[in-house]
Amino acid sequence: MRCIIINAVENLESQDLFQQIPHFEEAHQDYNPGRQLQQIRDAVPGFKKWFKETGKASAFHSFDLIKIPYPKKYGLWRAGRSPVPFIWFTNRMFIVQWEAQGRTWTLLNEPSETELDEGTPFYSALIEKYGKFSQKLLPKTYGTVEDYLEDAGLKPEDVDYITYDHLHTQDVRRWLGTIKPQADLSPNEPLEPYFPNAKLIVQQKEWDILPRLHPLQEIWQPETYEDIPLDSLLFTNGDLLLGPGVALMYTPGHTQGNHSLVVNTDTGIWVSSENAIAAECLVPEESGIPGLKQYAKHTRFDVVINGNTLENTSRQYNSVVQEKLMADLSRKNPKFPQFFPSSELTPSIFAIGTKPSFMHKKVAFGTIQRPKSDQT
Numbered sequence: 001m002r003c004i005i006i007n008a009v010e011n012l013e014s015q016d017l018f019q020q021i022p023h024f025e026e027a028h029q030d031y032n033p034g035r036q037l038q039q040i041r042d043a044v045p046g047f048k049k050w051f052k053e054t055g056k057a058s059a060f061h062s063f064d065l066i067k068i069p070y071p072k073k074y075g076l077w078r079a080g081r082s083p084v085p086f087i088w089f090t091n092r093m094f095i096v097q098w099e100a101q102g103r104t105w106t107l108l109n110e111p112s113e114t115e116l117d118e119g120t121p122f123y124s125a126l127i128e129k130y131g132k133f134s135q136k137l138l139p140k141t142y143g144t145v146e147d148y149l150e151d152a153g154l155k156p157e158d159v160d161y162i163t164y165d166h167l168h169t170q171d172v173r174r175w176l177g178t179i180k181p182q183a184d185l186s187p188n189e190p191l192e193p194y195f196p197n198a199k200l201i202v203q204q205k206e207w208d209i210l211p212r213l214h215p216l217q218e219i220w221q222p223e224t225y226e227d228i229p230l231d232s233l234l235f236t237n238g239d240l241l242l243g244p245g246v247a248l249m250y251t252p253g254h255t256q257g258n259h260s261l262v263v264n265t266d267t268g269i270w271v272s273s274e275n276a277i278a279a280e281c282l283v284p285e286e287s288g289i290p291g292l293k294q295y296a297k298h299t300r301f302d303v304v305i306n307g308n309t310l311e312n313t314s315r316q317y318n319s320v321v322q323e324k325l326m327a328d329l330s331r332k333n334p335k336f337p338q339f340f341p342s343s344e345l346t347p348s349i350f351a352i353g354t355k356p357s358f359m360h361k362k363v364a365f366g367t368i369q370r371p372k373s374d375q376t
Contacts, residue, residue: 021239023047033314044325055244059097059366064142074308081291082353098243163201165273166255168220178227206257253316268328278345282324288357
């Protein structure tokens with residue numbers, strides 16, 4: 001089995017479907033963060049114009065998976081004034097479809113396996129600290145990947161690709177299968193993939209760090225990737241156009257291989273990642289969350305990052321500015337960008353003083369369809 005590298009000339013399976021995006025190459029290669037930020041600002045207008053001309057996604061829908069606690073000191077970084085230790089955010093999945101080569105292609109963005117994700121060291125430590133009672137009281141489950149797909153009229157074999165902005169907390173063994181038995185899931189034989197035709201699109205840099213994690217990463221990364229079949233992976237390096245109006249934009253900093261979903265719709269461009277946990281974190285001067293407006297005024301910072309690992313803080317800051325400039329303004333409230341966090345800050349009675357002043361809550365553009373070859 002081999003890994004498939006997506007680039008401009010290799011990967012026979014995808015060279016006519018996927019396209020490398022050159023607009024940010026100079027910025028990606030510059031190690032001076034201040035100069036890099038200016039290069040990003042300069043490159044965004046040309047990329048936005050080019051990207052919109054590729055067309056629109058045929059469907060873009062969000063589905064709430066689970067609401068969970070998360071440290072306020074990470075999610076609102078240094079800006080939030082509330083004394084509470086935790087905020088809550090809603091983790092969600094996106095179904096994205098586009099038309100190309102005479103058929104419908106389907107991407108699942110952020111299809112978190114919430115049951116297995118509890119094995120992430122950070123969350124398993126919380127459960128150990130606060131007890132099993134915390135598992136029932138603190139999280140709130142809205143639905144599962146499997147049920148939402150069925151509700152949308154899709155079968156597991158209809159999914160072509162899955163991706164995550166980064167691999168923190170993600171356990172993909174059930175989705176992609178394994179090459180060996182798994183003691184906790186299938187002790188006698190390898191797991192069969194739930195998505196038999198799906199490939200995981202992942203930045204090469206994101207995958208390469210897994211065998212030797214830095215301590216800043218270990219607490220967020222479940223050790224469940226060793227037995228994933230390599231032929232179910234599609235590696236990419238940098239920015240990638242998947243199809244008309246659908247791209248993965250390289251936005252490192254939170255992790256080395258972070259990338260963001262970018263989708264063109266009837267209301268313009270949407271961007272999604274976990275680089276920030278609220279649209280107002282991209283415009284803190286407009287935020288009603290206590291502390292954010294004052295923080296922006298005092299520091300003159302443009303954005304408030306979601307800073308849990310702080311692997312490369314200045315690079316993550318630059319990436320969030322890139323997301324801010326890429327996203328068009330919301331038609332619901334034009335003060336805020338169409339940046340839809342994959343984990344969006346959500347009100348909670350346990351998190352006084354952190355209630356968001358604006359939420360996207362849901363997107364639903366176009367009609368989700370079965371692949372054309374299966375439609376009658």
